Amino acid sequence: MTVTESSNNDNNMEKKMQTTTPSSLASVAGNREQRVPGTNLLGTGLETRGVHAWFGTKHVLSDVSLDFAAGTVTALIGPSGCGKSTYLRTLNRMHEFIPTAALAGEVLLDGQDIYAPGTDVTKIRLRVGMVFQKPNPFPSMTIGENVLSGLKLAQIKKSNTDELLESCLQRAGLWNEVKDRLGEHGGALSGGQQQRLCIARALAVEPQVLLMDEPCSALDPGSTFRIEQTISELAKSMTIVIVTHNMQQAARVADYTAFFLSDGGPGVMVETAPTSKIFSNPSDKRTEDYVTGRFG
Amino acid sequence: MTQSTIPKPQMPWGTSKAQRMATASLLVLAGLLAGAAIELTGLSGKLGFAAAYFFFASLVIFAQQLQLRDLAAAKDSLLSSFALLAMTITLIPIVSIVSTVVLKGYKGIHFGMFTNDMTQASVNDPVQAGGLLHALVGTIIMVGGALIVSFPIGLLTALYLTEIRGSLARPIKFLVQAMSGVPSIVAGLFILSILVIPVTQELNGLMGSLALSILMIPTIARTAEEMLLLIPNELREAGVALGATQWRTVSGVVVPAAKSGLVTAVILGIARIIGETAPILLVSGGADALNFNPMSGPMGSLPFYIWKAFLTGGTEEAYARAWGGMLILLILIMVLFGLARYLSGRRAV
Amino acid sequence: MTLLENRSAEIPAPREITTKPRRSDQIFRAVVTIGGMTSLVILGLIALFLSLKGISVLRVEKFTFITESKWEVLQDAEGKVAESTFGLGAMLIGTFLSAFIAVIVGVPIAVLSALYLTFYARGPVKKLLISLIDLMAAFPSLLFGFWGFIVLMGSAEYWAKLLNKYLGFIPIFDVPAPIFERSPFIAGLVLAIMIIPIVTAISREIFDQTPLDRVQAAYALGASKLAMIRAVVIPYGRGGVVGGAMLGLGRAMGETVAVYTVLNVVYQVNWQVLFGAGGNVASLILLKFGEAGPEEVNALMAAGLVLFLLTLTVNAISDVLINKFGKKGR
Numbered sequence: 001m002t003v004t005e006s007s008n009n010d011n012n013m014e015k016k017m018q019t020t021t022p023s024s025l026a027s028v029a030g031n032r033e034q035r036v037p038g039t040n041l042l043g044t045g046l047e048t049r050g051v052h053a054w055f056g057t058k059h060v061l062s063d064v065s066l067d068f069a070a071g072t073v074t075a076l077i078g079p080s081g082c083g084k085s086t087y088l089r090t091l092n093r094m095h096e097f098i099p100t101a102a103l104a105g106e107v108l109l110d111g112q113d114i115y116a117p118g119t120d121v122t123k124i125r126l127r128v129g130m131v132f133q134k135p136n137p138f139p140s141m142t143i144g145e146n147v148l149s150g151l152k153l154a155q156i157k158k159s160n161t162d163e164l165l166e167s168c169l170q171r172a173g174l175w176n177e178v179k180d181r182l183g184e185h186g187g188a189l190s191g192g193q194q195q196r197l198c199i200a201r202a203l204a205v206e207p208q209v210l211l212m213d214e215p216c217s218a219l220d221p222g223s224t225f226r227i228e229q230t231i232s233e234l235a236k237s238m239t240i241v242i243v244t245h246n247m248q249q250a251a252r253v254a255d256y257t258a259f260f261l262s263d264g265g266p267g268v269m270v271e272t273a274p275t276s277k278i279f280s281n282p283s284d285k286r287t288e289d290y291v292t293g294r295f296g
Numbered sequence: 297m298t299q300s301t302i303p304k305p306q307m308p309w310g311t312s313k314a315q316r317m318a319t320a321s322l323l324v325l326a327g328l329l330a331g332a333a334i335e336l337t338g339l340s341g342k343l344g345f346a347a348a349y350f351f352f353a354s355l356v357i358f359a360q361q362l363q364l365r366d367l368a369a370a371k372d373s374l375l376s377s378f379a380l381l382a383m384t385i386t387l388i389p390i391v392s393i394v395s396t397v398v399l400k401g402y403k404g405i406h407f408g409m410f411t412n413d414m415t416q417a418s419v420n421d422p423v424q425a426g427g428l429l430h431a432l433v434g435t436i437i438m439v440g441g442a443l444i445v446s447f448p449i450g451l452l453t454a455l456y457l458t459e460i461r462g463s464l465a466r467p468i469k470f471l472v473q474a475m476s477g478v479p480s481i482v483a484g485l486f487i488l489s490i491l492v493i494p495v496t497q498e499l500n501g502l503m504g505s506l507a508l509s510i511l512m513i514p515t516i517a518r519t520a521e522e523m524l525l526l527i528p529n530e531l532r533e534a535g536v537a538l539g540a541t542q543w544r545t546v547s548g549v550v551v552p553a554a555k556s557g558l559v560t561a562v563i564l565g566i567a568r569i570i571g572e573t574a575p576i577l578l579v580s581g582g583a584d585a586l587n588f589n590p591m592s593g594p595m596g597s598l599p600f601y602i603w604k605a606f607l608t609g610g611t612e613e614a615y616a617r618a619w620g621g622m623l624i625l626l627i628l629i630m631v632l633f634g635l636a637r638y639l640s641g642r643r644a645v
Numbered sequence: 646m647t648l649l650e651n652r653s654a655e656i657p658a659p660r661e662i663t664t665k666p667r668r669s670d671q672i673f674r675a676v677v678t679i680g681g682m683t684s685l686v687i688l689g690l691i692a693l694f695l696s697l698k699g700i701s702v703l704r705v706e707k708f709t710f711i712t713e714s715k716w717e718v719l720q721d722a723e724g725k726v727a728e729s730t731f732g733l734g735a736m737l738i739g740t741f742l743s744a745f746i747a748v749i750v751g752v753p754i755a756v757l758s759a760l761y762l763t764f765y766a767r768g769p770v771k772k773l774l775i776s777l778i779d780l781m782a783a784f785p786s787l788l789f790g791f792w793g794f795i796v797l798m799g800s801a802e803y804w805a806k807l808l809n810k811y812l813g814f815i816p817i818f819d820v821p822a823p824i825f826e827r828s829p830f831i832a833g834l835v836l837a838i839m840i841i842p843i844v845t846a847i848s849r850e851i852f853d854q855t856p857l858d859r860v861q862a863a864y865a866l867g868a869s870k871l872a873m874i875r876a877v878v879i880p881y882g883r884g885g886v887v888g889g890a891m892l893g894l895g896r897a898m899g900e901t902v903a904v905y906t907v908l909n910v911v912y913q914v915n916w917q918v919l920f921g922a923g924g925n926v927a928s929l930i931l932l933k934f935g936e937a938g939p940e941e942v943n944a945l946m947a948a949g950l951v952l953f954l955l956t957l958t959v960n961a962i963s964d965v966l967i968n969k970f971g972k973k974g975r
Binding site: 092094099122123124125129130132134136137138139141149150152153154155198201202205 | 767768856858859861862863864865867868869872873876877880881
Binding site for chain 3: 341343369371374376380382383385390392397400453455457459464470472474477486490513514517570571573574577602606625630637
């Protein structure tokens with residue numbers, strides 16, 4: 001089974017998921033060149049220490065410590081409601097967007113706590129970009145304006161924006177499709193193209209880290225494949241954390257995988273390891289049950 | 297994964313004590329600067345101080361943000377300053393209106409006002425003389441009459457929009473909206489032209505009711521529509537699936553389920569028209585004597601009582617009388633409004 | 646190919662599903678439909694009857710009823726009407742003038758208040774503020790008028806004098822005589838205060854509907870609140886807010902009692918907003934109605950018709966804008 005095939009038959013994914021053995025997923029993961037933390041010169045990456053999260057009085061995430069080395073792709077997997085999206089949103093302070101949200105623990109970016117008093121949250125979000133589940137280009141802006149909107153929003157002055165525009169769209173794998181229609185509105189694109197536009201938009205402010213919250217769950221298999229290619233390309237120059245429900249996807253794109261689970265209480269991070277290990281030889285029984293499709 | 301002790305939830309993004317202290321000291325600084333401005337420049341008075349204070353407060357906060365963060369943050373702080381200022385300006389009239397009415401009105405309140413009319417007293421007499429019984433009775437009769445006309449029409453319009461949903465639903469929605477914008481004086485002129493001049497040739501309470509109902513129908517129709525839309529469709533389908541006719545379903549299931557919503561619609565309709573003055577002046581005349589018959593002769597009303605005391609008087613007593621009437625009117629509106637809030641709040645639970 | 650053709654031939658036309666409603670439902674639907682038509686009937690009757698009454702005057706005055714600024718009834722020695730001229734010009738100018746002042750002053754305050762309520766206020770404070778503003782929208786115009794006359798007049802006069810002192814070189818802020826009380830400016834301020842709650846409520850509802858994913862996208866790109874509002878909320882809500890402002894304009898143009906109480910209603914063209922004289926169509930009707938003879942009543946009916954059509958147009962435009970942009974957005 002090759003990568004391309006599996007992504008083109010996404011409709012059968014559910015069925016396949018039941019039958020895939022951990023070893024076959026591991027072989028997919030093995031296809032990727034393994035990256036080791038700390039070998040890239042991209043800064044020291046992102047690290048969390050003992051992160052807890054609450055909504056009101058409800059404790060939704062308990063004691064998550066993870067290290068995202070610079071230049072790696074980490075997948076967060078787990079069943080719905082296990083707190084993985086909440087965890088992702090604590091990494092660029094989008095968590096506090098919800099009025100009753102609360103938090104404990106530390107999130108370190110290049111060794112500095114992004115929740116430290118006096119930190120400018122807008123600067124954090126410039127360094128830690130985010131791509132959402134549903135493509136959300138700004139409908140009032142053209143394709144070109146959308147890509148550069150981050151500069152305008154954060155009031156960053158750039159001289160050669162044309163070059164930046166092209167390079168962002170190139171990296172997002174969208175340039176060839178839109179280079180002649182940069183003046184059209186973003187809503188004119190297909191769903192997959194819109195999502196790549198959103199990735200290009202996130203890239204324009206040159207973040208160190210890119211967070212992706214189920215970026216392909218609203219897309220068809222072809223678009224999913226293109227986005228995964230883009231992720232692999234981007235991983236050469238930045239740290240990527242991706243939440244996904246699709247274990248095949250985790251196996252295809254991630255260097256590391258972290259498994260989250262909630263037993264009705266707050267979500268916990270059960271296990272983290274190189275992706276091939278998670279899918280071939282997980283150390284926790286619950287991880288094994290999940291990746292073999294016994295539940296979830 | 298050992299369950300260690302759970303730390304306390306924190307909101308590190310909230311304003312810290314140090315930040316609050318900094319903001320507070322900046323606001324004090326702005327106060328001092330504004331005081332200096334009053335002393336040294338041509339500005340004067342409370343309004344002058346308020347304007348100067350706002351100017352300096354937004355300026356020092358702007359400077360602080362510029363120094364601590366950047367221009368974008370500083371501009372952002374300006375928006376919050378202006379939004380807060382606008383909210384304050386919006387609130388000043390409402391606070392001022394309510395306090396004025398209460399402070400000026402309580403002098404005009406006395407127990408006898410609920411048992412007397414103005415036949416034996418002129419507006420310039422001491423406040424203790426006369427009363428507004430006739431006005432209260434007139435208002436109740438006219439509003440009641442308007443309600444009898446408006447409620448069925450408003451409800452039927454709402455039912456057409458939510459239950460029949462015919463091809464005319466959109467234009468009718470549009471017309472109801474347009475009707476709510478009809479100036480109240482035009483409603484009065486209309487009743488004058490269609491009924492008073494050609495038919496009755498007499499100003500009376502019924503004419504007042506009819507003019508008011510033109511203003512009341514759109515309020516009732518729109519609120520009732522909103523309330524009926526809140527009734528889940530399953531309820532309608534359940535009724536029809538049991539083999540009930542649409543008539544049975546609507547009358548037996550939908551309308552009873554929306555009962556408190558419809559009461560809210562009625563209350564808001566009453567609140568909308570209870571203080572209407574212009575049409576009343578045109579078509580129901582105004583009377584100083586108690587009149588229980590809406591079909592004959594001019595009828596007093598609360599707005600007319602206030603209007604007359606205010607415009608024809610000129611003495612302290614007349615003003616006190618007018619503000620007293622206004623206080624009664626304001627209390628009525630507030631009670632109605634609170635009742636509507638209570639009912640719609642209870643329904644939401 | 647042949648297979649396809651055969652297939653398409655086999656596809657049956659959809660059956661028409663019909664049902665014979667029971668008698669009770671027929672009656673029910675008929676009654677409700679008739680009830681639903683009432684608003685159409687009433688609006689039609691208003692236009693018809695005001696026209697019927699006003700036609701005699703409109704026939705004489707023709708277009709000058711709108712353009713001419715003269716409203717005179719000359720009586721002969723026996724008190725009979727000898728000559729009459731009816732032209733609404735001055736009052737139409739007054740109507741637009743005071744309503745525009747209201748919109749210019751009120752709408753920015755209302756929109757900023759709505760932004761405050763949507764993006765700054767939280768929890769119980771937000772609920773309380775929303776209730777207060779809704780309550781204020783329910784206050785009768787009589788109350789606004791008297792409050793404006795008794796309370797606002799003093800400070801409004803102060804501001805009017807300041808404006809005149811520093812901006813008096815602009816013609817509209819000039820005054821022929823130092824009479825600052827009861828001016829169109831002050832009437833405009835009272836109208837502004839009256840429309841603020843309405844425009845605030847509509848704008849707030851529209852801002853509330855701003856799609857959350859766009860708001861989040863902007864914040865995730867490092868936007869401040871101001872940048873987010875400019876990039877997301879304003880493009881989304883612009884049309885609806887303009888519609889809300891138009892609704893406020895319509896209300897302000899049709900207002901009678903508040904203008905009558907605050908403004909010194911005199912029939913004259915007055916462009917100088919700070920000078921204490923002027924009026925609007927609605928207040929003219931109230932002013933002249935008391936002692937009007939039959940012919941003048943007809944002229945007032947015609948004036949009512951003009952006012953009705955004017956507010957109807959403004960309301961129609963506002964309704965289209967609010968529905969187009971408010972509900973669906975872009």
